[in-house]
Amino acid sequence: MKLATIDYAILILYFSFVIGIGWKLKASVTTAGDFLTAGHKVPLWITSLAFLAANLGAQEVVGMCASGAKYGIMTAHFYWIGAVPAMLFVGVFMMPFYYGSRARSVPEYLKMRFDEKTRGLNAVAFAIMTLFSSGISMYALGRMFQLVLGWSFDASVILSAVIVLVYTYLGGLRSAIYNEVLQFFLIVIGFSPLSILAVQRAGGWSGLQHKLPDVMTHTWKYIGASNQNPMGVEAFGLFAGLGFVLSFGYWCTDFLVVQRAMAAENMSDARRTPLLAAFPKMIMPFIVIVPGIAALALTKSGGGYSLPMKGNGYDYDQALTTLMAQFYPSGMLGVGLTALMASFMSGMAGNVTAFNTVFTYDIYQGYIRPKASDTHYLMVGRITTVVGIALSIATAYLATQFNNIMDFLQLIFGFVNAPLFATFLLGMFWKRTTGHGAFFGLLTGTGAAAATYGLTLAEDKGGWITNLHSFPSTMAQNFWIAIAAWSVCFIVTIAVSMATTPKADSELRGLVYGLTDVPHETGVNWYQRPVPLALVVCASLVVLNLLFL
Amino acid sequence: MLDLRLPSGLFFAITGILLMVYGVVDPSRAPLTAANVNLYAGSAMTAFGLILLLLARRGSKA
Numbered sequence: 056m057k058l059a060t061i062d063y064a065i066l067i068l069y070f071s072f073v074i075g076i077g078w079k080l081k082a083s084v085t086t087a088g089d090f091l092t093a094g095h096k097v098p099l100w101i102t103s104l105a106f107l108a109a110n111l112g113a114q115e116v117v118g119m120c121a122s123g124a125k126y127g128i129m130t131a132h133f134y135w136i137g138a139v140p141a142m143l144f145v146g147v148f149m150m151p152f153y154y155g156s157r158a159r160s161v162p163e164y165l166k167m168r169f170d171e172k173t174r175g176l177n178a179v180a181f182a183i184m185t186l187f188s189s190g191i192s193m194y195a196l197g198r199m200f201q202l203v204l205g206w207s208f209d210a211s212v213i214l215s216a217v218i219v220l221v222y223t224y225l226g227g228l229r230s231a232i233y234n235e236v237l238q239f240f241l242i243v244i245g246f247s248p249l250s251i252l253a254v255q256r257a258g259g260w261s262g263l264q265h266k267l268p269d270v271m272t273h274t275w276k277y278i279g280a281s282n283q284n285p286m287g288v289e290a291f292g293l294f295a296g297l298g299f300v301l302s303f304g305y306w307c308t309d310f311l312v313v314q315r316a317m318a319a320e321n322m323s324d325a326r327r328t329p330l331l332a333a334f335p336k337m338i339m340p341f342i343v344i345v346p347g348i349a350a351l352a353l354t355k356s357g358g359g360y361s362l363p364m365k366g367n368g369y370d371y372d373q374a375l376t377t378l379m380a381q382f383y384p385s386g387m388l389g390v391g392l393t394a395l396m397a398s399f400m401s402g403m404a405g406n407v408t409a410f411n412t413v414f415t416y417d418i419y420q421g422y423i424r425p426k427a428s429d430t431h432y433l434m435v436g437r438i439t440t441v442v443g444i445a446l447s448i449a450t451a452y453l454a455t456q457f458n459n460i461m462d463f464l465q466l467i468f469g470f471v472n473a474p475l476f477a478t479f480l481l482g483m484f485w486k487r488t489t490g491h492g493a494f495f496g497l498l499t500g501t502g503a504a505a506a507t508y509g510l511t512l513a514e515d516k517g518g519w520i521t522n523l524h525s526f527p528s529t530m531a532q533n534f535w536i537a538i539a540a541w542s543v544c545f546i547v548t549i550a551v552s553m554a555t556t557p558k559a560d561s562e563l564r565g566l567v568y569g570l571t572d573v574p575h576e577t578g579v580n581w582y583q584r585p586v587p588l589a590l591v592v593c594a595s596l597v598v599l600n601l602l603f604l
Numbered sequence: 605m606l607d608l609r610l611p612s613g614l615f616f617a618i619t620g621i622l623l624m625v626y627g628v629v630d631p632s633r634a635p636l637t638a639a640n641v642n643l644y645a646g647s648a649m650t651a652f653g654l655i656l657l658l659l660a661r662r663g664s665k666a
Contacts, residue, residue, distance in 0.1 A: 061622065061626055064622070065619055065622065068615065068618065068619065069615070072611055072614075072615045075611065076606065076608075076611050079606045079611075080605075080606055083605045083606070096605070101608055233606070233608050236608060236612070237608070237611070237612050237615065240612060240616065240652075244616070244645075244648075244649055244652070248641060248644075248645050252636075252637050252639070252641070255637075256636060256637065358636075359635070359636050360636055380635075381634060381635050381636040382634050382635075382636050382637055382641070383634055383641060384630070384632060384633055384634040384641055384642055385626075385630070385632075386622070386623050386626040386627065386630070386641075386642040386646075387623065387634075387641045387642055387645050390619065390623070390645070390649075
């Protein structure tokens with residue numbers, strides 16, 4: 056792919072704006088709270104778009120397009136069964152505890168609700184996971200731009216790292232959040248035309264239906280058995296694994312996204328943040344998944360475009376970039392590539408700022424120097440930004456040594472997030488849950504995940520203990536690992552809690568259902584209240600699922 | 605504090621205008637489409653940018 060001057064101009068324009076926003080925000084960052092938690096002063100429209108955008112990294116954009124080409128519209132389940140219900144749940148049921156507890160991070164909530172060791176376990180696991188994520192974003196960016204444009208891997212990694220470093224060092228979390236919103240706009244504007252053009256060329260949705268096997272254009276029709284669809288999943292595995300454990304585990308407990316809702320101005324806004332984010336989230340499949348389906352249709356029907364090959368199959372990961380090369384002229388191409396660069400960078404910045412907060416408040420203030428001044432923590436926050444970026448770069452280079460590090464990260468997410476969701480469910484809704492229960496539940500849950508992985512095989516992955524069962528796909532395996540991890544954590548937490556003493560009611564005010572006041576809003580239109588909003592989203596989900604049955 | 609609609613609006617307005625001008629001036633098209641993508645996308649982008657700027661202006665007056 057060759058870039059023209061205008062493409063470079065757009066990219067440089069974007070970089071200047073991103074740094075400029077950081078620069079402008081520097082003046083409003085005077086305390087550690089400003090730097091690490093955005094001082095609870097971020098308007099609702101920004102928190103909701105940032106909530107969505109923090110998760111919308113390039114792996115999602117490129118990955119969903121690839122999955123669209125490989126699995127068809129079934130991929131939309133990740134959104135319509137996975138993400139959106141989870142977002143509704145966290146907004147309606149969990150935000151009151153997150154926000155009301157005045158915790159500055161998810162681990163801090165765990166300390167308030169349970170005890171120090173539970174917080175420590177989560178803080179360390181999260182810190183490692185989030186740094187790894189950041190590094191992998193950098194690695195993927197470097198690889199992609201090397202492959203597509205012939206840029207030097209080192210140059211791309213260092214350049215993007217430096218830009219992210221500058222704007223997060225200057226403006227902290229607020230800077231990351233503002234830039235995430237800009238990145239979201241860019242992603243929608245940068246990729247929607249591609250979807251429209253590719254589908255148009257394939258003859259519209261009916262054209263796609265004619266050119267492809269039926270299973271590619273239906274979400275539910277072929278979900279009865281795992282051998283009926285290319286994803287290799289059946290209904291229960293899908294619902295329980297993806298729909299429940301994995302998505303809820305991510306959206307309800309991962310500090311990266313929860314942090315954006317916590318930055319809201321008040322509890323109502325914090326609750327509405329994920330709910331408002333659900334609206335654009337529902338239409339993302341049309342922007343990111345559908346081009347992939349069109350790419351496959353065009354390849355199969357000789358529409359002048361063909362997916363590139365990798366070994367014996369298609370190189371699905373290249374679907375998005377090859378589509379851009381064929382449908383975008385110079386100019387728009389610059390916008391598309393800038394959107395791609397933006398999504399990588401937003402992933403990096405989001406992870407680094409989440410790492411910052413957890414390290415400074417939970418690890419440094421928690422264990423290293425608890426009683427220092429606010430200015431001291433502000434300085435620590437800034438230094439941690441630099442160190443975090445440096446460690447991310449190191450991880451990016453580490454990733455070059457292992458070719459399946461991305462799969463590894465996905466696996467780790469399942470190991471850590473799935474049991475954590477059980478811990479949160481019990482912690483937030485059952486006051487009898489104790490610190491010992493939570494801690495051992497988490498440990499055994501993670502162990503169960505490792506055991507399930509070790510005892511089963513899928514596409515040559517896993518089975519390092521022995522092979523008791525073979526899954527038709529790694530996706531199915533991931534779903535079942537998550538189910539196992541969640542269930543074991545759930546059961547062990549209850550069992551150990553029953554055998555240990557819980558905290559007194561007075562210590563649990565604001566942290567648990569039944570001991571927390573959720574303010575009922577007066578003077579607000581019915582459609583602005585959390586529950587009605589959530590119901591509207593649910594209704595829309597039903598319609599979408601029916602449309603693509 | 606900085607109103608995000610201002611820099612966002614500015615960025616899309618500028619980029620949109622750049623694309624529109626390029627679309628008018630440059631006769632070449634992408635391999636698989638005859639549509640003048642730069643012109644259409646550029647105008648949509650400029651419109652979006654202007655809306656954001658308008659909202660920012662209304663916000664700062666209130």
